[in-house]
Amino acid sequence: MTKAVRYERDGDVALIVIANPPVNALGHAVREGLWQAMDRFAQDDARIAVILGQGKLFLGGADISEFGTPPREPHLPDVCTHIERSAKPVVAAIHGPALGGGCEVALGAHYRLAMEGARLGFPEVLLGLIPGAGGSQRMPRLTGVGPALDMMPAGGSVSASEALKIGLVDRVATGDVREAGLAYARDLLDAAAEPRRTGALSRPTHDAEAFDAARALWTKKSRGEVAPLAAIDAVEVATRTDFDAGIKEERRIFLDLMQTPQRAGMIHAFFNDRKVSKLPELNGVSPREIAHVGVIGGGTMGAGIATACLLAGLPVTLVERDEAAAKKARTTITGNLDAAVKRGKLKDRDGTLAHLNTVTDYAALGDADLAIEAVFEDMGVKKDVFARLDTVLKPGAILATNTSYLDVNEIATSTSRPGDVIGLHFFSPAHVMKLLEVVVAGQTAADVTATAFALAKRLKKTAVKAGVCDGFIGNRILATYRGAADRMILDGASPWEIDAAIKAFGLPMGPFEMGDLAGLDIGFMTRQRKAATRDPRDVVPTWADAMYHEGWLGQKTGRGYYTYEGRKGTPNEAILPFIEEARGDRPQRSFTPEEIQRRYLAAMVNEAAKVVGEGIAARPLDVDVTLLYGYGFPRWRGGPMLWADHEGLPALLADIKAWAETDPYFWEPSALLEQLVAEGRSFADLNKENVQ
Structure with a gap:
């Protein structure tokens, strides 16, 4: 038995206690300890077992210290099956959060007790994955497909009372989890309860309308993210196959997602959330009250x-x-x-x-x-x-x-x-x-x-x-990639083509929709503020100034780049004469969505590299976090700096230099970007050098 799991006895009841502080993460020691505890339970004379957690919660999800390392047996799906196949009844006594793998272990048990304040759920899509240890097959057998379709694509969770209502748990209790677990186990013994294997329950009914509605919703909401739709596919598998085949198909989908760039992007974002507040200059510094x-x-x-x-x-x-x-x-x-x-x-x-x-x-x-x-x-x-x-x-x-x-x-x-x-x-x-x-x-x-x-x-x-500069990290970078959009308008793209391409990339709004939402007066006042110090080589969107003078300020006036009925906008083609006047005799060309995305993102990354190079942002990861949380950059892409690494910095720099031939002011390459390419390094290398 590993130290992370204890095996105890209280009369006829075996207590299997997970003790892996601080969050009882499902690392190798816990998985191995659970396996050994179930073996011991099978061999001794205890009549029922209760699995519970020591400390603040039942079981955490995956152990983040194992991310990126080769998996070690026993794997979690096998542990859940080992629990489920017990010849004697097993109870999961849940307190605090039981999310992801913790919830799947609970579903592997035969009966589930949740303490008031507990939460059960499947956040795997937030890491670009789906439940991979039977969750997508066991939950629908307990609750039907509706609650599973509500929870899994969203990476959501439910309270103890909600879990009882939908059939995810069998009892809710208050007080001490150990005492409540013992009481429930003895009630089950008094009732001569037998093992009730979730995998042996009837196949859930297939509801075509529910699956169609879920796919329509998440196709719209996910904006290119694949994990929510994959979670729906996995739930549907539970309605079409027997349990063992469903487990195999769930695992196939899970392992396929493990290899996707989206999963890498979500993991990058996950770890950056933890690194961004770790600043060496604050070590040992106490905050004021x-x-x-x-x-x-x-x-x-x-x-x-x-x-x-x-x-x-x-x-x-x-x-x-x-x-x-x-x-x-x-x-x-x-x-x-x-x-x-x-x-x-x-x-x-x-x-x-x-x-x-x-x-x-x-x-x-x-x-x-x-x-x-x-x-x-x-x-x-x-x-x-x-x-x-x-x-x-x-x-x-x-x-x-x-x-x-x-x-x-x-x-x-x-x-x-x-x-x-x-x-x-x-x-x-x-x-x-x-x-x-x-x-x-x-x-x-x-x-x-x-x-x-x-x-x-x-x-x-x-x-x-x-650090201090005009716009700090986010708004400084925003001004630059918005500048790239303005230049594409002058070269022949329409505002609506640009917005559509940027949304297809995964952002919730294009730059001109965003301008309408914020109010076009803000952009006008910013241009006025900067007018005295503006470089004469810069591009001024004179059509936007004309819109301001027309009183077309976006959503709040009902007209901007779009004409609005409520919040729904249609292209306002009345702005085209203003754009044509601004273009003058400038050569015109068409842009594919991919070309629009490339220029927009290249401008974002080039300015971000300048921000890092100047020390306004300490690390590339600070830029990624800023753009993810403040500007709607798709989380599954990790952030613009990770995107740039995946695209390849040499190719990106080559494009920037090519565009600089006709617009050297705007497309001046970042010195940091040139240095990284010359040294064969990446933004990820800079993050590693600055890990605290």
């Missing part, structure tokens, strides 16, 4: 930031210019909290709202530990706000700006404590979007940066450290 947050500005962004803090249990004081604006901000936040209740993210709306104070006087921020401004994107306005904050905030309080582009160092000059100043760039809607760019200014104290990362964790956001 945050118990009260101030927010200045109650518009869409300020209200979203306040909502995010309230949902994290932080009291918020929000400052607006007058009573009417403060009342409107409270209404917006109330609506946000109502939506959170509907999504199941919040139970006590009124209790949460009680922690919000909307005021018009900055003096109310005297006790705040952190103040975040979310006012108009104008340097003068922001510096005025910071000067006022400097006079009212207590010593040690942090002053944060939510600016999307502006120089945080200059903002800090309006205070007497630049070490307390930092950028916290939230993405809209701030209470929903996961990305938080932490913009570290020249004099920002290390414990202020550590506090920003601790706050992000409390808000359940992914924080990325960024």
Whole structure:
């Protein structure tokens, strides 16, 4: 018996206890220990066995330390079958999360007890896979195909009570999992219960309409991701074959997905989520305590930031210019909290709202530990706000700006404590979007940066450290790949062709749809802000300026690049004369979707390499995380830097140099990209060199 699994006895009951902290991951020692424990159970005189976890949960999923290493026997599908074939009854007593392989072990048992607070589910598609140890074959036999089609393509999970309702578990209990497991086992013994093998249950009924609907939904939602549709295929196998054949087909699909680039992209993203907050300069640095947050500005962004803090249990004081604006901000936040209740993210709306104070006087921020401004994107306005904050905030309080582009160092000059100043760039809607760019200014104290990362964790956001430049990481790169789209328009592509090609690549929106959603006035004001320092070789989308002057600002005015009825848009061909005027006598050509994607992504990667080379982003993985969480880059591709590595940096650089022959200003190759190609290295190599 391995140390990761203990075999104990309590009268007629054998207790098989998984003890592999911190999350009881299903590594080799646990799999081997479960196998040996079942062998021992078969040989002794215990009449029933209970499998349970020690610590906070039943069984975690795969052991991430084994990712990328050759698999070792016993494999998990065989362990689940070994449990299921027991001649004596086996109970799985589940507390905490039982996800992925943990859920599959539970399905291999004959009976399932879930403690209140437990969750069962299959997150495998989030790693580009499907359940690979019988989950897609056993669950439909217990629940029917409907719940399986709801859960598996989404990588979702259900609560203990939901699991009982759909038939995934047999009993829900409260209290101590060991005592509840023993009680259930003895009830089963009293009832003379026999082994009830899930694999021996009747084949689930095939529901053609349900499968058609699931495929239609996930073809639309997955945007090229293959695992959700493969999960649907695997569930359908359970309705068409016997159990053993279904297990073999599930395993074939699973192993095929293991070899796909999508799975590699999802694994890359998975590990980057864990690496992005590991910064050497923060080792041993303790964050400051945050118990009260101030927010200045109650518009869409300020209200979203306040909502995010309230949902994290932080009291918020929000400052607006007058009573009417403060009342409107409270209404917006109330609506946000109502939506959170509907999504199941919040139970006590009124209790949460009680922690919000909307005021018009900055003096109310005297006790705040952190103040975040979310006012108009104008340097003068922001510096005025910071000067006022400097006079009212207590010593040690942090002053944060939510600016999307502006120089945080200059903002800090309006205070007497630049070490307390930092950028916290939230993405809209701030209470929903996961990305938080932490913009570290020249004099920002290390414990202020550590506090920003601790706050992000409390808000359940992914924080990325960024340096100071126009647009930081994300918006700087966005401006460049949007510039590539504008140049393709001048060369002959239409906005709608570009949007269609970019969505076909896997992004949720094309650049012109995104512009309509954000508001075309934002782009116009950005161009006006940069006009005085713009390089004369740069391209200005004059057609977009003409649209602004026509009052066509996108969705909020019903017309932009698209004409809208509600949120559904159709191409607004009235903009074509503006585009033709901008093209002048420039030579025209057609673009294939693949050519559009190549130029768009090449511009993204080239600018990202400049961002890394300048130290604005510490590592390529920081860029990947930023684009995944803030800009909708498809997770199954891992991020633009991983995409570039897969495409091959030499070929990408060759294309950039070829385009630079006609547009040397825009397509100037990144020095870092040229260096990596010359040295035969990749962005992945840079990530490895900077692993902490």
